[in-house]
Amino acid sequence: MPATINPLRYPGAKRQLIPYIEKLLSVNNLTGSTFYEPYAGSAVVGLELLQKGIINKLILVEKDILIYSFWRCVFEHTTELCKRIEETAIDIETWKALKPLRDVKHCDDANLLDLGFAGLFFNRTNFSGILNANPIGGINQTSSYKINCRFNKALIISLIEKLSLLNEKIELYWDDAINFMNNTKKNFLKETSFVYFDPPYFVKGERLYRHYYSKSDHKALANFVRENKHFDWLISYDDDPYICGLYSGFGAKYRPFYLDYTVSSKQRSKGKELLISNLPLPPITINRSNIVENA
Template identity: 35%
Template sequence: MHTDNTQQASSPSRRQFSANTELRSPLRYPGGKRQLVPFFVDLLKLNDQTPLDLFVEPFAGGGAVSLHLLEAGLIERTVLADLDPLVYAFWHQACFKTEQLVADIATADVTLEEWHKLRANPGKTLREKAYACLFLNRTSYSGILQGRAGPIGGQRQQSKYKIDCRFYKEEIIHRLRQIGRLATEGRIAAVRRTDVHTTVRWVEENYSQSRRLYYFDPPFWEKGERLYRKAFRRPQHERLAKLLINLQAPWVLSYDYHDEIIDLYRASTDANGRTPGGLVPAGTPRLHTTDLTYCNRHEKRGATELIITNLNNVPHDYINRT
């Protein structure tokens, strides 16, 4: 049984901080989709959806796409949901208890001892969990919260990259206050700890008259259990596919490229029918691929990403093949 906690809005840094107009997430998220921001910017413009009434991320994670689109004025509001209790707590506090989280980050003792303490016990309250989420995310390898990831710099801290090398307090606090401002303005419409099916059902019940777009970024098919605290197994991937193929509202889905994922959606790729409003008929999503680059301290590596959508019009500058 999922807890449905809906909330609706009404030490010095090691590098020079400079505010800019782009709002980036405070979270470093494995598989984060900030690289897809230009795709979504052009997607909304191509489909004459700016400003869009509502953008929904049922797998919020780092929320990079929503934050950019909000700050750029391309969407009016967003709904963020995540089933991971730490990630949900972060978004709840960042949006609705911003200064509490700011105070916790400002006084954080960024040490290996604190990392071990929070890894063993992230706390019980939303405030404690939010702090643990952000602390562990900024101090763990690749931002991974899942238990197998170690601290940046290793247990002996012998690397030139120490545990605090990505903990830029001034910048993190600036980003948190930007998020708090958006929530205060009512532009982050809700933060929910619900699974994808409950989130979609809630949005359809409450925002069916709004022009809306869902962005689904579920756990990776491969290595999901190594990256996420709330990973998917095959039945969950299959259930998600069934949900999306029957969803009438516009949606975009991104996945790691894998034959099994393609097989879940391939049966519908040959359909040529179109419907009013720029959507393909229910059950006929389009499959595309794009290239992303993932970085860690050792290397940059390219990856092919699946982009699946029920929109007819996609910006082909970002697409390899359909």
């Protein structure tokens, strides 16, 4: 399996959590369940679990129209998207031509491919994969790193073609996560479900995403899981006292973890990120790029 298992280089992607979440599903008899990712982003966790046959179905929800459109193109317009990637120059002129698509608010059949390609293009050509950022190398391309340095067309196309084979097991929605969950919650009674919430970061969300949360939005998510007890869930967050306060007092379990963290016994006591769940959470440790369960 290549290190890049996803065509997006997404800020806050949770690739390192995949082994842990796989283990969590297994010890709680949730293997084969329907897996919800209501803050999809790169959807790296759900897509990997689906590819491995750990889950049976993947429901993705994303509010950012560029990211949503990208995934729709991957699953419904694979050939056209790959052709567009093949034929488009990855340079600053293309970046400038696509820039107005960052302001589009609606998507339909007429602009879906443009939006989907733009989502991929900005994600792979901008600083840190941030859709609203400037291009790698700057507008004037004066740096030794150029706009195309993270855009390996052949690799991206092969990842897209591989993921497109999963399309029959994926449902994709352009929606607000909590709105979607409220409209969908009756389904949880009909099938074994697990919901992995990875909301925008509490502190850095505004810098990283075009849609991010206010304090009251974070509170609304906590209220949703507090009030809806008929499904199992996991939330990943930045470790902040405000977030801890939202989830205290109704039996949620916590585990701190360390993303992109080189193991250091001295530093391990500081929680950088947080897992919260209604399920008992096994201990976690970081082993460089992966999280593994403690022996």
